[in-house]
Amino acid sequence: MAIQLFDSLSRSLQPLRTPDPADPQDLFTFYNCGPTVYAPAHIGNFRTFVVNDVLRRLIELEFGPGKVKHVRNLTDVDDKTIRRAREEGRPLAAVAKQWTDKFHADCDALNCLRPHLEPTATGHIREQVDMIDVLMQKGNAYRAADGSVYFKVSSFDNYGRLSRVKERELQPGSALAGKSQAADADEKEDATDFALWKAHKPDDGENAWDSPWGRGRPGWHIECSAMIKKHLGETIDLHTGGEDLLFPHHENEIAQSECCNGVTFARHWYHSKHLLVDGAKMSKSLGNLYTLDDLVAKGFSPMAVRYALLMGHPQKQLNFTLDSLHAAESALKHLRSYRDTLVQRAGNMTAKSSRLFDDVLAALHDDLNTPWALGELHEDTRVHKSDSIAPIHAAADLTSFDLVMFALGLDLRTPALKADIPPAITALAEKRWAAKQAKDFATADALRKEITAAGWSMLDRKDGYSLEPLKKT
RNA sequence: GGCGCGGUAGCCAAGUGGUAAGGCCGAGCUCUGCAAAAGCUCUAUGCGCCGGUUCAAUUCCGGCCCGCGCCUCCA
Numbered sequence: 001m002a003i004q005l006f007d008s009l010s011r012s013l014q015p016l017r018t019p020d021p022a023d024p025q026d027l028f029t030f031y032n033c034g035p036t037v038y039a040p041a042h043i044g045n046f047r048t049f050v051v052n053d054v055l056r057r058l059i060e061l062e063f064g065p066g067k068v069k070h071v072r073n074l075t076d077v078d079d080k081t082i083r084r085a086r087e088e089g090r091p092l093a094a095v096a097k098q099w100t101d102k103f104h105a106d107c108d109a110l111n112c113l114r115p116h117l118e119p120t121a122t123g124h125i126r127e128q129v130d131m132i133d134v135l136m137q138k139g140n141a142y143r144a145a146d147g148s149v150y151f152k153v154s155s156f157d158n159y160g161r162l163s164r165v166k167e168r169e170l171q172p173g174s175a176l177a178g179k180s181q182a183a184d185a186d187e188k189e190d191a192t193d194f195a196l197w198k199a200h201k202p203d204d205g206e207n208a209w210d211s212p213w214g215r216g217r218p219g220w221h222i223e224c225s226a227m228i229k230k231h232l233g234e235t236i237d238l239h240t241g242g243e244d245l246l247f248p249h250h251e252n253e254i255a256q257s258e259c260c261n262g263v264t265f266a267r268h269w270y271h272s273k274h275l276l277v278d279g280a281k282m283s284k285s286l287g288n289l290y291t292l293d294d295l296v297a298k299g300f301s302p303m304a305v306r307y308a309l310l311m312g313h314p315q316k317q318l319n320f321t322l323d324s325l326h327a328a329e330s331a332l333k334h335l336r337s338y339r340d341t342l343v344q345r346a347g348n349m350t351a352k353s354s355r356l357f358d359d360v361l362a363a364l365h366d367d368l369n370t371p372w373a374l375g376e377l378h379e380d381t382r383v384h385k386s387d388s389i390a391p392i393h394a395a396a397d398l399t400s401f402d403l404v405m406f407a408l409g410l411d412l413r414t415p416a417l418k419a420d421i422p423p424a425i426t427a428l429a430e431k432r433w434a435a436k437q438a439k440d441f442a443t444a445d446a447l448r449k450e451i452t453a454a455g456w457s458m459l460d461r462k463d464g465y466s467l468e469p470l471k472k473t
Numbered sequence: 474g475g476c477g478c479g480g481u482a483g484c485c486a487a488g489u490g491g492u493a494a495g496g497c498c499g500a501g502c503u504c505u506g507c508a509a510a511a512g513c514u515c516u517a518u519g520c521g522c523c524g525g526u527u528c529a530a531u532u533c534c535g536g537c538c539c540g541c542g543c544c545u546c547c548a
Binding site for chain 1: 475476477478479484485486487488494495496497498505506507508509510511512540541542543544545546547548
């Protein structure tokens with residue numbers, strides 16, 4: 001079953017290229033534009049990364065784990081990272097390290113597989129300079145008076161194909177009309193040209209490298225082109241990112257790479273749509289910008305966040321709300337309960353997949369339709385749930401279930417909530433359990449009220465109890 | 474102004490030219506000292522509004538209203 005994926009360039013559903021199984025050198029090359037490491041990523045960023053992670057998992061299942069090479073960059077030098085370092089009086093590398101580590105921790109919590117390679121912009125200055133050099137020699141770039149190098153948009157006939165903008169003219173009423181134009185407007189031959197190399201400015205501090213055009217630093221777009229060429233080749237199978245990267249970032253990458261290499265840059269372009277929170281674009285001023293930590297602090301599990309991010313079709317804006325997080329948490333509980341039942345029934349038995357959940361995979365193959373996949377998942381668990389299922393069938397269903405849960409990246413083995421239980425609460429719970437065993441129900445009920453008032457929920461079972469924190473909203 | 478997307482039950486959200494998946498919430502039930510958990514059942518004669526095409530439209534076409542995104546460094 002081929003993976004069909006919307007392609008931003010042709011604006012149509014296209015199958016992904018299948019690498020030759022007989023040729024060990026033929027890998028599916030997959031590049032995902034990564035984060036700028038200057039602050040914690042927010043859940044909007046993570047929508048893109050989680051969607052890309054499902055895609056990565058699906059490709060692995062489809063072509064085999066060894067048949068895909070997944071690269072995601074880290075932008076560790078740009079205006080924002082430099083500004084942050086300057087404000088904090090720290091070296092750029094220290095800022096980048098801090099937020100790279102945080103990004104990795106968040107990705108791990110969200111159960112995203114690590115890319116096979118995470119190259120950095122500062123680690124590829126040489127490659128970027130080399131590429132700019134070729135563009136200069138071919139006449140696609142020019143050096144301005146201040147030592148910056150710009151790409152000459154008019155030298156590339158196909159410019160604008162991806163974002164469908166033939167020429168970026170500043171329209172009356174456009175977002176730019178009122179503002180002063182870019183700071184480097186005077187240096188550029190044309191307003192649409194963009195920087196390949198930025199001449200050193202005092203604000204850049206020590207963050208500058210030597211180049212044939214003087215000291216400076218690379219422009220934003222060139223890093224991806226250079227790292228892709230080095231690590232994945234001149235033509236890659238799949239290039240992805242958030243919808244905002246369509247223009248100018250990816251448009252510019254195409255221009256640079258195709259002018260430099262003379263071949264098609266990417267066979268397939270995939271952009272996931274943005275996340276809205278409570279129906280609006282996230283912004284600090286609206287107070288609806290969440291990081292993973294913000295949501296964990298509210299009592300939600302990272303896995304519920306992942307589930308919530310998969311509740312909408314990646315090609316459609318998703319309205320993220322705290323209510324959907326509650327829904328996600330509950331849905332996960334039911335899936336966990338379903339799996340526990342299968343595990344119990346299966347005992348030590350193992351079996352080949354029953355293919356019970358194949359329609360979940362089918363939904364994912366159809367343009368990564370995650371909401372449809374989740375719908376099928378629940379439908380299948382409901383229809384086939386049975387306490388009296390034969391062990392051999394339970395084992396087969398379990399294999400099938402775990403396969404699709406791998407594809408979705410939903411890890412049910414981690415507890416829903418991990419919170420430290422205060423000793424005082426444990427003490428109350430112990431007392432109540434003792435009272436209950438002694439059939440002193442009046443005392444037991446009073447203690448339950450105390451525990452609830454303290455923000456905890458005590459769940460009785462036949463052989464004991466568990467404590468869960470009440471949700472905060 | 475340019476390019477694009479969407480309006481489906483209280484909330485989130487799939488989907489189809491032939492009469493509306495799924496999740497959450499809610500209600501009822503089973504179980505249970507209590508409370509939960511878990512399980513079962515139920516919950517849109519309706520898919521923004523108005524026309525058109527059609528035997529048949531939520532699904533196609535046109536118009537309108539509303540919301541949203543991008544437009545030089547925001548995933």
